[in-house]
Amino acid sequence: MLAKMMDRPLLISSLIAHAGKWHSDQEIVTKTVEGPIHRYTWSDAEKRAKKFAQALLKKGIKQGDRIGTIAWNTYRHLEAYYGISGIGAVTHTINPRLFPEQLEYVVNHADDQFLVIDTTFVGLVEALLPKAPNVKGVIVLANKANMPDVSKLRNPICYEDLIASESDEFAWPQFDDNSAAALCYTSGTTGNPKGALYAHKSTIIHALAQIAPDCMGLSSRDTVMPVVPMFHVNAWGTPYAAAATGCKLVLPGRHLDGRSIYDLLTSEKVSFTAAVPTIWMMLLAHMQEIDGNLNDLERVVIGGSACPRAMMETFQNKYGVQVLHAWGMTEMSPLGTVNTPKMKHNGLGEVERMDLQQSAGRVLYGVDMKIVDEDGNTLPNDGKATGELKVTGPWIISDYFNLAERAEAHAEDGWFSTGDVCAIDPDGYIWITDRLKDVIKSGGEWISSIDLENVAVGHPKVAEAAAIGMPHPKWDERPLLVVVKTQSGQDLDKQQMLDFLEGKIAKWWTPDDVVFVDELPHTATGKLSKLQLRERFKDYVLPTVTAG
Numbered sequence: 001m002l003a004k005m006m007d008r009p010l011l012i013s014s015l016i017a018h019a020g021k022w023h024s025d026q027e028i029v030t031k032t033v034e035g036p037i038h039r040y041t042w043s044d045a046e047k048r049a050k051k052f053a054q055a056l057l058k059k060g061i062k063q064g065d066r067i068g069t070i071a072w073n074t075y076r077h078l079e080a081y082y083g084i085s086g087i088g089a090v091t092h093t094i095n096p097r098l099f100p101e102q103l104e105y106v107v108n109h110a111d112d113q114f115l116v117i118d119t120t121f122v123g124l125v126e127a128l129l130p131k132a133p134n135v136k137g138v139i140v141l142a143n144k145a146n147m148p149d150v151s152k153l154r155n156p157i158c159y160e161d162l163i164a165s166e167s168d169e170f171a172w173p174q175f176d177d178n179s180a181a182a183l184c185y186t187s188g189t190t191g192n193p194k195g196a197l198y199a200h201k202s203t204i205i206h207a208l209a210q211i212a213p214d215c216m217g218l219s220s221r222d223t224v225m226p227v228v229p230m231f232h233v234n235a236w237g238t239p240y241a242a243a244a245t246g247c248k249l250v251l252p253g254r255h256l257d258g259r260s261i262y263d264l265l266t267s268e269k270v271s272f273t274a275a276v277p278t279i280w281m282m283l284l285a286h287m288q289e290i291d292g293n294l295n296d297l298e299r300v301v302i303g304g305s306a307c308p309r310a311m312m313e314t315f316q317n318k319y320g321v322q323v324l325h326a327w328g329m330t331e332m333s334p335l336g337t338v339n340t341p342k343m344k345h346n347g348l349g350e351v352e353r354m355d356l357q358q359s360a361g362r363v364l365y366g367v368d369m370k371i372v373d374e375d376g377n378t379l380p381n382d383g384k385a386t387g388e389l390k391v392t393g394p395w396i397i398s399d400y401f402n403l404a405e406r407a408e409a410h411a412e413d414g415w416f417s418t419g420d421v422c423a424i425d426p427d428g429y430i431w432i433t434d435r436l437k438d439v440i441k442s443g444g445e446w447i448s449s450i451d452l453e454n455v456a457v458g459h460p461k462v463a464e465a466a467a468i469g470m471p472h473p474k475w476d477e478r479p480l481l482v483v484v485k486t487q488s489g490q491d492l493d494k495q496q497m498l499d500f501l502e503g504k505i506a507k508w509w510t511p512d513d514v515v516f517v518d519e520l521p522h523t524a525t526g527k528l529s530k531l532q533l534r535e536r537f538k539d540y541v542l543p544t545v546t547a548g
């Protein structure tokens with residue numbers, strides 16, 4: 001028997017329609033690419049998204065067509081998100097930090113019809129266009145006065161000119177909510193990037209899960225600043241979740257250094273923010289310098305890679321900001337787990353609470369997970385057994401976009417293999433030890449490179465650390481620790497580093513060598529690139545090898 005309920009599609013346009021109607025006076029603040037602060041409201045945002053939507057229709061854009069965006073977090077990018085998806089076209093967010101050949105690959109693979117770009121990226125797109133013959137034109141997110149020299153772009157269009165003559169009255173079209181809404185490619189370090197194609201429905205369900213108290217707990221009383229870029233898994237869903245709540249939204253634009261972020265957090269009284277650990281490293285270093293405070297900030301989401309304990313302690317103990325450690329993936333829209341306590345954790349002492357927060361989070365309703373051994377057998381959720389993490393749920397991709405062959409990650413029906421290795425405890429907290437390809441295999445046992453790195457960065461003279469497995473004739477692999485010193489910690493030496501690790505890690509995990517470097521390689525989304533690091537150290541031989 002079918003229920004008697006209204007069958008209304010869960011479309012992305014309904015988010016901005018809600019915010020525009022019921023939070024019409026709530027502010028959206030942008031640090032513009034040009035420099036000045038821009039302020040307007042959710043109502044303005046919806047009207048302008050409608051204008052852009054109609055302009056795209058006049059350009060012949062149809063449902064399912066892909067439009068690429070190469071842009072920072074700004075109000076115009078937000079309008080593009082809603083304008084494109086609102087008419088059933090697909091917002092393909094492109095990470096400008098991809099290598100040129102990857103950029104070329106994703107634009108062609110997605111078959112982007114138009115590119116919507118910030119003025120910053122004109123040079124990048126000029127170089128790209130000769131290799132992207134299907135792109136019909138480039139929409140530059142600027143007004144006439146701020147248009148750069150676009151003479152070398154194919155069919156350049158000034159965004160403000162384009163939308164100027166459109167009406168802000170428009171009925172958002174209604175269609176099947178399983179239709180594609182957005183596309184984001186993984187910044188894969190091996191092979192070509194792969195596309196995660198999100199649906200309207202999956203995006204809305206994800207947004208609803210995101211605002212719940214056991215997740216990010218967003219509300220209309222928050223001021224939300226996504227520092228994580230809108231080209232990195234849709235800024236982790238915040239532009240959608242923010243519209244669902246009608247909160248004040250602060251968009252930081254192109255400058256993501258410690259000072260710029262600090263200035264916006266304080267001047268706009270941001271209560272909630274989110275980004276990868278690298279960003280917070282820069283913020284905390286700046287705050288140390290100026291003796292700053294974060295009196296308005298209540299919660300910070302840290303994810304994308306493991307959040308070091310020292311960073312968590314600084315945020316919570318020194319600045320009074322709650323850290324929400326989270327784990328997710330491009331393929332998961334991206335949220336999988338968020339670290340919030342359960343009732344039974346009330347009254348935990350500070351050390352135990354911090355221990356618990358080292359977990360990358362607790363499974364959310366909507367995602368189910370399991371760990372498996374090398375033969376695919378399910379392992380117990382006892383917090384001890386470690387295996388590859390598999391996930392399933394309505395906001396996890398069922399396949400990659402337009403790949404000739406089904407990816408290995410979907411070998412088991414109904415499950416997606418994450419490539420992450422972790423333990424799951426009976427409460428659903430996950431303890432990530434590594435990427436499957438990064439574990440250090442020593443004498444048949446696994447050493448967690450993430451745990452080693454986390455302990456190492458606890459040393460006050462260490463800015464960043466990476467542990468990689470190096471070949472060893474007896475043990476198969478042994479750990480090499482590669483360290484970047486802080487500016488004031490240049491006198492740190494190998495013995496001091498090893499002494500610091502002693503007692504904090506199992507003795508057999510002790511790195512066979514410590515090497516100091518000026519910087520570590522990162523991927524386009526700011527993660528340590530172990531692949532490049534291994535490449536850099538391919539001729540290196542551990543001292544324990546030469547010593548026999």
Ligand code: AMP
Binds near residue numbers: 325327
């Ligand atoms: P991306 O799709 O670029 O967001 O990368 C997803 C990958 O980032 C995951 O598969 C993990 O390997 C890693 N990752 C994300 N969050 C965390 C976390 N909290 N701790 C450790 N690794 C993480």
